[in-house]
Structure formats: C-alpha cells, structure tokens
Amino acid sequence: MPSTTNHWSLPYPLADQRRHEVALAQAMQRVCVSGSYILGAEVEAFETEFAAFLGCKQVMGAASGTDAIELMLRAVNIGAGSKVAVPSFAPSAVAAGVARSGAEPVFVDIEPDTFTLCPEALDDLLSSFRGRGVKAAVVVHLFGHPADWASLQRVANEHGIELLEDCAQAHGALWHGRPVGTLGRAAAFSFYPTKNLAALGDAGAVVTNDAELAERVRVIRQYGWKQRYVSEQAGVNSRLDELQAAVLRVKLVALQESILQRRRLAAEYDARLVGSRVVTAPKVRGGCEHAYHQYVVRSERRDALMQHLQRAGIPVAALYPVPLHRQRAFGNGEDLLLESDRAAAAVLSLPMHPYLSEEAVGAVYEAMERFEP
Numbered sequence: 277m278p279s280t281t282n283h284w285s286l287p288y289p290l291a292d293q294r295r296h297e298v299a300l301a302q303a304m305q306r307v308c309v310s311g312s313y314i315l316g317a318e319v320e321a322f323e324t325e326f327a328a329f330l331g332c333k334q335v336m337g338a339a340s341g342t343d344a345i346e347l348m349l350r351a352v353n354i355g356a357g358s359k360v361a362v363p364s365f366a367p368s369a370v371a372a373g374v375a376r377s378g379a380e381p382v383f384v385d386i387e388p389d390t391f392t393l394c395p396e397a398l399d400d401l402l403s404s405f406r407g408r409g410v411k412a413a414v415v416v417h418l419f420g421h422p423a424d425w426a427s428l429q430r431v432a433n434e435h436g437i438e439l440l441e442d443c444a445q446a447h448g449a450l451w452h453g454r455p456v457g458t459l460g461r462a463a464a465f466s467f468y469p470t471k472n473l474a475a476l477g478d479a480g481a482v483v484t485n486d487a488e489l490a491e492r493v494r495v496i497r498q499y500g501w502k503q504r505y506v507s508e509q510a511g512v513n514s515r516l517d518e519l520q521a522a523v524l525r526v527k528l529v530a531l532q533e534s535i536l537q538r539r540r541l542a543a544e545y546d547a548r549l550v551g552s553r554v555v556t557a558p559k560v561r562g563g564c565e566h567a568y569h570q571y572v573v574r575s576e577r578r579d580a581l582m583q584h585l586q587r588a589g590i591p592v593a594a595l596y597p598v599p600l601h602r603q604r605a606f607g608n609g610e611d612l613l614l615e616s617d618r619a620a621a622a623v624l625s626l627p628m629h630p631y632l633s634e635e636a637v638g639a640v641y642e643a644m645e646r647f648e649p
C-alpha cells in the first residue's frame with residue numbers, strides 16, 4: 277500500500293504555529309513583559325482589527341465560542357423560560373451555549389445539501405406547539421457554509437423571533453458578498469486551535485453593530501460590572517486573555533490568504549470527485565462563498581470508507597456522528613429530524629487546511645478510489 281504519512285505529519289494547529297513561529301514568539305514576549313494580562317491593549321487591538329476584517333462595529337473577546345453563545349443570548353435578554361431553536365446536526369457546544377444562558381435548546385432539521393438550518397423546518401417548528409416560547413434561533417454556518425439567510429430572516433420576521441449567528445466554523449465565509457457574522461443582530465465566533473482563525477488555547481468573541489447590545493456583553497463577560505468592583509447583575513468571568521489576543525492578531529493578518537488556499541484545495545477535491553462512485557462532494561449555494569473549515573463528503577458506506585482511509589493513514593473524521601436531538605444531555609430522540617439523522621450517518625470530513633498540498637488531496641482521492649464499496 278502506498279505510504280501517505282508525509283502529508284499528514286503536521287496537523288493543522290501545529291502547521292499554523294510553525295508558519296507564524298517567529299511573529300508568535302515576539303507577540304507573546306511583548307505580552308509577557310507588558311505586565312498586563314487580561315483585557316488590555318492586545319485585546320482592544322484585536323477587537324478593533326477583527327471588527328475591520330468583518331466590517332462590523334463591535335467585537336467583544338470572550339473566553340471561548342461556547343461562552344460567546346451564552347453571552348450573546350444573555351445580552352439579547354434570552355435565558356430561563358425561553359426556548360432557542362438550533363440545528364440538530366451541529367456540535368454539542370451549540371446546545372451547551374444555549375443551555376448555559378438558561379434557555380432550552382429546541383432542535384430543527386437541516387438542509388441535506390448544505391447541512392445548515394432548514395427555513396421550512398424552522399417555520400414548521402415555530403408554527404407548532406413544540407415551538408411555543410421560542411424567542412430566537414442560533415443559525416450555524418456549519419463547516420463554513422453560509423446558511424440560507426434571506427429565507428431564515430423571512431421566517432424569523434413572520435414569527436417575531438431573533439436570528440443570531442454561530443460563526444465558529446465560518447470565519448471568512450460570505451453570503452451575497454456580506455461576511456457571515458454581520459447578517460444577524462449578533463454573532464458568536466470561536467478561535468479554538470482548529471478553527472480557521474485559531475488561538476493557541478481557548479478563545480471566542482461576540483460581534484454586533486448594536487452598541488447597546490455590545491455594552492451588555494461587556495458587562496456580563498466581567499462579573500456584571502459596569503463600574504469596577506460593582507456588579508449590576510450576576511455576570512460571568514469570560515474574558516479573552518492578552519496572550520491569546522496577541523496570537524490572534526498575528527494570525528488575523530494571514531486569514532484571508534488562508535481561506536483562499538482552503539478554497540483552492542476544495543476546488544481540487546471538487547474537480548477530482550466529479551462523478552465519484554464512492555462519495556458525493558459538497559455543494560455550495562449560489563451567492564455563497566464557503567470558508568471550508570471542513571470539506572465534507574457524503575457516503576452511503578461512510579463507516580467502512582472511514583476505516584479504509586484511516587487504515588491508509590489518512591486523518592478523516594465523522595463530524596458529527598450523533599445529532600443533538602439524540603444526545604442524552606439535550607434531547608430524547610423523539611423529534612423526527614430525518615435529514616439530521618441521515619447526515620450524521622453519511623458525513624465524512626476529508627483532510628482540509630491551508631498547509632495541505634494538492635498532492636495530499638490527490639493521495640486522498642486515490643485512496644478513496646481503492647475503496648471497494
């Protein structure tokens with residue numbers, strides 16, 4: 277069997293660190309000697325620079341993407357007694373963030389082609405008994421593909437609910453030329469080390485154009501303080517630290533180029549997978565620019581294919597294997613969410629990050645061609 281080891285020896289977080297090694301060391305040293313480690317000049321500068329990248333007015337660093345979801349919901353006054361609609365086919369962090377706000381996550385099915393929240397399914401939920409008390413939907417731009425924003429907005433307006441974004445996987449994705457994160461009233465980002473914009477630890481942010489909402493996030497993320505040492509409300513401690521902000525500033529400069537490289541690699545996969553007898557390549561909705569956090573194919577024989585590729589040393593994964601409505605923490609499995617169930621059984625994330633070579637993509641393709649369905 278041909279060896280593919282060399283292509284996979286550097287996982288993305290390490291390859292990303294190596295690419296920026298010198299600048300990262302300098303940035304971290306700058307923080308170390310500054311004497312300021314929490315909510316200082318680096319966080320402020322990162323917030324300004326990330327706002328400029330997105331073209332939005334306000335960015336508030338947080339300790340993680342899960343926290344950012346909680347902060348965003350609490351800042352729009354959603355908490356205990358409310359329900360929040362989320363796609364069932366999504367990482368459990370989404371439901372965890374909702375639950376941490378005090379609200380109850382309610383699960384909605386997805387579109388099979390893009391894996392994002394299905395507007396008709398949201399409409400059905402909001403028109404049904406189960407949808408009573410739903411105050412907001414968290415729209416996840418899963419794998420880096422923008423959700424069908426115009427249709428979702430129409431449904432949200434009809435039912436009078438808030439539409440919020442989860443952009444943890446979609447830094448740099450565009451919906452009709454607009455960056456995701458600027459579509460709804462507020463959005464949550466994660467900078468977990470595997471994300472398109474990756475810290476060297478946990479980090480996240482809430483973004484918005486609404487100055488009052490931004491101020492509420494700033495109050496809640498730091499003990500509910502408006503004035504130092506005086507809490508207006510019971511807040512939390514969820515601050516982006518100076519070291520991570522300094523790291524993110526270094527990597528932000530290269531973000532656009534790295535997303536273009538992800539798109540080039542995706543185009544290489546797409547070209548090879550035309551007419552594949554093994555998998556179905558991902559689709560991109562017209563008007564959308566995918567950020568390819570993941571390149572996700574579907575296969576009727578996913579588990580066997582995954583084992584075959586793993587035996588060949590290729591790092592593939594089934595994201596996400598169990599839909600949220602079937603996870604004991606959040607659901608009872610009784611909801612009928614067929615597309616979420618189907619996706620969970622069929623998806624396979626192929627290797628995708630900006631430091632992969634086109635030869636690596638070719639090696640994945642050839643290994644897939646050797647699979648006997």
Ligand SMILES: Cc1ncc(COP(=O)(O)O)c(C=O)c1O
Pocket residue numbers: 340341342343366367369370416442443444445466467468478479480
């Ligand atoms: C879609 C989505 N939402 C939320 C999160 C939570 O982010 P974090 O891991 O930074 O808490 C993640 C990342 O794991 C994610 O992929």
